[in-house]
Amino acid sequence: MNFAAAEFRASYGVFEQLPKPEKSEIVFSGRSNVGKSSLINRLFGRKNLARVSSQPGKTATINFYALGDLYFADLPGYGYAKVSRAEKERWNRLIGGYLSDPERDIALVFQLVDMRHSPTKDDLSMIEYLVESELPFVIVLTKADKLNKSEREKRLEALKTELPYYEQLTVVPFSAVTDEGVERLREIIDEISE
Numbered sequence: 001m002n003f004a005a006a007e008f009r010a011s012y013g014v015f016e017q018l019p020k021p022e023k024s025e026i027v028f029s030g031r032s033n034v035g036k037s038s039l040i041n042r043l044f045g046r047k048n049l050a051r052v053s054s055q056p057g058k059t060a061t062i063n064f065y066a067l068g069d070l071y072f073a074d075l076p077g078y079g080y081a082k083v084s085r086a087e088k089e090r091w092n093r094l095i096g097g098y099l100s101d102p103e104r105d106i107a108l109v110f111q112l113v114d115m116r117h118s119p120t121k122d123d124l125s126m127i128e129y130l131v132e133s134e135l136p137f138v139i140v141l142t143k144a145d146k147l148n149k150s151e152r153e154k155r156l157e158a159l160k161t162e163l164p165y166y167e168q169l170t171v172v173p174f175s176a177v178t179d180e181g182v183e184r185l186r187e188i189i190d191e192i193s194e
Contacts, residue, residue, distance in 0.1 A: 001068055001190055006044040011061040015097035024105045025071045030112030031122055032077030035142040038176035043185055070193055079122040107192045108136050115141035115155055118162050138170045145175035
């Protein structure tokens, strides 16, 4: 698969705007500022395919990208406190409606978790939701380059008890700086597209 051929398709801010699904979809989910846009850019070998911001809560829409027989959906980050209640409710309707839409063919969710910290309450709620909804998912541990070797070993060990069902999960450490994990994630996407 030529990952550099991915292209932006559309953004939707309200669930009712979402078009009927035409292809299988791979979803990027995670809290605000976890690195979803950076991951998308590294995965597709493009600098500005997804807009990157240091300001949390910047992605307020579901952004769709197309590559081959797949769509990729970048969900708004959850857990960001500095938005209005009405905005949070809109995000919840948008994300919840999208993920629970029985017509959508969600092939996989890349659930991003910041490797430097314990998963947040929101991260754990999302993982439980994915398990209960029987949506296939992979945990992507972002910002792996920010830890030295001993910190990394401690965090990986701690995650065995912090993440529910750890022994049954596929967990991929990832860094947008060093490209760690990029090839593994591309392999997973290739397997889905076959």
